[in-house]
Amino acid sequence: VGACAIRSVVVYSDRAEVRRTVPASLAAGENEVLLTGLAECVDKNSIRVEGQGAAVITDVIYSSDTSETGKGVASSGSKEEYEGLRAEIREREGELKRLRFKEEVLGRQRTLLRKFADHVSKGQSGKDDSDSVGVLVEGERVACVLEFFQRYEEKVASLDERTMEVQQNIRQLEKKIKALKANAEKINPEAKVISKETIRSLRVGLEAR
Numbered sequence: 001v002g003a004c005a006i007r008s009v010v011v012y013s014d015r016a017e018v019r020r021t022v023p024a025s026l027a028a029g030e031n032e033v034l035l036t037g038l039a040e041c042v043d044k045n046s047i048r049v050e051g052q053g054a055a056v057i058t059d060v061i062y063s064s065d066t067s068e069t070g071k072g073v074a075s076s077g078s079k080e081e082y083e084g085l086r087a088e089i090r091e092r093e094g095e096l097k098r099l100r101f102k103e104e105v106l107g108r109q110r111t112l113l114r115k116f117a118d119h120v121s122k123g124q125s126g127k128d129d130s131d132s133v134g135v136l137v138e139g140e141r142v143a144c145v146l147e148f149f150q151r152y153e154e155k156v157a158s159l160d161e162r163t164m165e166v167q168q169n170i171r172q173l174e175k176k177i178k179a180l181k182a183n184a185e186k187i188n189p190e191a192k193v194i195s196k197e198t199i200r201s202l203r204v205g206l207e208a209r
Contacts (some may be wrong), residue, residue, distance in 0.1 A: 002037050011115045015043070026208040027057055032101065038200035048062050049204055059105055059205035064074075065097075085184040092177050099170050106163045110156065117152050 007019040024033050044062040051057050 004035075015046075016109065024206075026053075026206060028208055030058075031206045031208055032098070033204040033205070033206065037200040038201060038202060039196070040200070044198065047202065049202075051206065054205045055208040058207050059203070061104065061203045061205075062200070063097075063102065063203065064144065064198055066201060073133070082184060082187045085180055085187065089177060089180045089184065092173060092180065096170065096173050097178065099166055101205075103166045103170065105164060105205055106159055106166065110163070111117045112158045113152065113155060113159070 004020040004022050007021050008017075009019075010017040022033065022035065024031075044064075047060070047062060049060045051058060
């Protein structure tokens with residue numbers, strides 16, 4: 001975030017509002033922009049994201065992750081292997097964060113779809129079909145509602161299938177990371193945690209046309 005150009009700064013008696021411009025090149029379809037390095041003093045509830053261009057912001061998720069950093073002395077024969085394992089662990093942890101973000105997005109999509117379906121259902125049940133003049137119109141409306149719920153079931157089934165696949169990938173990746181960390185610890189048993197670093201980030205989901 002610190003490398004992004006400052007657009008404006010407004011200072012209040014108890015806080016300051018800083019606006020930054022974040023350029024992004026998006027491909028058609030779903031995209032994710034990750035902003036890291038947010039200051040500790042940032043109020044996560046005050047974060048606002050606005051977009052310009054042919055894209056729609058679908059999600060804004062703030063996260064605060066604490067990682068452990070440590071140093072140790074490995075034998076000369078295992079140092080290269082140890083560093084390789086640490087690099088792979090960082091890569092896998094990045095994949096895990098992206099999968100969890102995707103799981104959260106799918107969950108939100110399902111929730112929004114269910115709320116909309118409830119709204120349609122309540123709206124339909126509240127109609128008075130006793131007026132004979134409106135029978136044809138009501139019949140067309142019922143047909144549209146039935147078609148919507150058919151598509152709704154298909155969409156929910158698709159979301160559930162994608163969610164189960166993502167959750168399975170998350171479990172497999174968590175096992176993989178655990179095994180990698182265990183191997184790294186065996187190679188470098190003297191590594192001790194000397195500090196903890198908190199990384200505050202913002203994930204922005206976008207749908208580009």
